[in-house]
Amino acid sequence: MARSQEAAMDDAERPGSDEQLWSVFEFVRRYRLAKREENRLLMLYGPTASFRDLLANAQRHSLIS
Incomplete structure (x- = not known):
């Protein structure tokens, strides 16, 4: 694998600034x-x-059923 491909994979695995x-x-x-x-x-x-991740996995349970 070329060095530029390795760097691109490392960047993709790191959490982005956003x-x-x-x-x-x-x-x-x-x-x-x-x-x-x-x-x-x-x-x-x-x-x-x-x-x-928190938004995607949080569950709000209803107090009123």
Whole structure:
């Protein structure tokens, strides 16, 4: 593989400048998610994750059924 292809692959694997890392705790507080959902996100990602991943995987459980 050529060096330019290796560099391109490395750049693709790195989080881009547009990909913000958020504290899971801050995300849960801002979006008023349940403690159960906070624990689930912490198990998935640890204390920080990309904003895009958090939005894609967060689940809001209805209090009214």
